[in-house]
Amino acid sequence: MGFKRVLIANRGEIALRILRTLRDMGIEVAIIHGREDRLSIPVRLSDIAYPIYSSNPLDSYLNIEAVVKAAKELECDAVHPGYGFLAENAEFVRRLEEEGITFIGPSADVITLLGDKIEARAAMEAAGLPTAKGSSEPISDQKVASTLAEEIGYPVIIKAAAGGGGIGMQIVEKGDEFASALKLCQSRAKSAFGDERVFVEKYIQGAQHVEFQVLGDGKNAIHFGERFCSIQRRHQKLVEEGPWLDDAKRTEIGNLVCRGAETVGYKGLATFEFLRDANGDFYFLEVNPRVQVEHTVTELITGHNLVELGIRVAQGEDLPMKQEDIKWRGHAIQCRLNAEDPKEFIPSPGRLWECHFPSGFGIRCDTHAHAGYEMPGCFDSLLAKLLTWGKDREDAISRMRTALDETTITGVQHLIPLHRRIMDEEDFLNREVTIQYIDNHQELLG
Ligand code: ADP
Numbered sequence: 001m002g003f004k005r006v007l008i009a010n011r012g013e014i015a016l017r018i019l020r021t022l023r024d025m026g027i028e029v030a031i032i033h034g035r036e037d038r039l040s041i042p043v044r045l046s047d048i049a050y051p052i053y054s055s056n057p058l059d060s061y062l063n064i065e066a067v068v069k070a071a072k073e074l075e076c077d078a079v080h081p082g083y084g085f086l087a088e089n090a091e092f093v094r095r096l097e098e099e100g101i102t103f104i105g106p107s108a109d110v111i112t113l114l115g116d117k118i119e120a121r122a123a124m125e126a127a128g129l130p131t132a133k134g135s136s137e138p139i140s141d142q143k144v145a146s147t148l149a150e151e152i153g154y155p156v157i158i159k160a161a162a163g164g165g166g167i168g169m170q171i172v173e174k175g176d177e178f179a180s181a182l183k184l185c186q187s188r189a190k191s192a193f194g195d196e197r198v199f200v201e202k203y204i205q206g207a208q209h210v211e212f213q214v215l216g217d218g219k220n221a222i223h224f225g226e227r228f229c230s231i232q233r234r235h236q237k238l239v240e241e242g243p244w245l246d247d248a249k250r251t252e253i254g255n256l257v258c259r260g261a262e263t264v265g266y267k268g269l270a271t272f273e274f275l276r277d278a279n280g281d282f283y284f285l286e287v288n289p290r291v292q293v294e295h296t297v298t299e300l301i302t303g304h305n306l307v308e309l310g311i312r313v314a315q316g317e318d319l320p321m322k323q324e325d326i327k328w329r330g331h332a333i334q335c336r337l338n339a340e341d342p343k344e345f346i347p348s349p350g351r352l353w354e355c356h357f358p359s360g361f362g363i364r365c366d367t368h369a370h371a372g373y374e375m376p377g378c379f380d381s382l383l384a385k386l387l388t389w390g391k392d393r394e395d396a397i398s399r400m401r402t403a404l405d406e407t408t409i410t411g412v413q414h415l416i417p418l419h420r421r422i423m424d425e426e427d428f429l430n431r432e433v434t435i436q437y438i439d440n441h442q443e444l445l446g
Pocket of ligand 1: 132157163164165166167169201202203204205207209232235273275285286435
């Protein structure tokens, strides 16, 4: 049965993105919001807005019992978590399951499995996905860890089992740096995720970040191809684009990720992240069990509304199409217009005095921002996602230059100057991009 009313447990651009699709589908939109967001566009456009005010603004979106109470009081059939906040919180999913409210995403058990990078690695290795050499268990003993690192060969990377957002990762070049890096990673993991378990993995040098978009209905899975997301700062993406691979590689890895999703009975949207080394070999990193910021790139090149598909499988529908129905057309690029200074990437909150976003053929801009909007400092600094589509990569890049030049944002600092330089940079134009791109191109900053 179709949903009648859905609660959006999120804010900002993704809340608006979800709201639009719920409207298209004829589903009533309820939304929770903190004090900072009470005048925001998604709150104003919703059918029902439910305030959850708290002294710490983040708690408005992180308080499980308050969100469950909102969903119950508002008689919502389902909750859409978006990304971040409670999107990967198995306890939240369990609470909703107990109350008979559908979580738009995978089950609590699948989230628990995939949320643990060590377990996820093991499960995907068993399903036939290639992984980097590394520990199959958490490492706490320094001797065990450094013996393993010797075996794998330096450099290695120490990562939090519960990790996310690139937090805590430590790259270790040689043996005598190991002990302090291990301690640092454990303490960062403990404070960020309340879980100090870490593991060691081969550090893939000169790697590219390539990820696959998947949709599962709990039984079967299909993929929507790949996105290339190597332009990152502090392990967080700045520019995403697609397609990137040739058809044969897409089919090969695409088949593997679908099998991976099917073995865990995956329901909903998922992203399978990989590193790809200079030889073109793939190494599974993790599964993000939710809609991702950059799902938009895939929507532009496949023409499918991914958020709608995620809602439809959550309603209990089977996959509405077959793998061979998915076609790729042209090329799309996304620039994340964060409210940050374009040199140090320090958040730049404040009021937007002027705000003009581009539009026109082949342009999409997902944003909740508008003139007069007060960009809060307490949340993520993502202000807008600017996308262009072109018949090929060159065409998409030219259109991105035009679109960036047309965008006007005054009142806060933002990343437009950086993106504009990237669009003219030679290595970028030649597709010579690895995850070290920003480190290797300091001239683009400032
Ligand atoms: P998180 O969940 O914290 O985002 P991921 O495992 O997805 O962590 O990795 C995020 C980024 O960290 C990757 O895109 C890459 O830049 C870097 N990274 C992670 N693992 C490795 C590795 N084994 N070798 C090289 N870089 C890595």
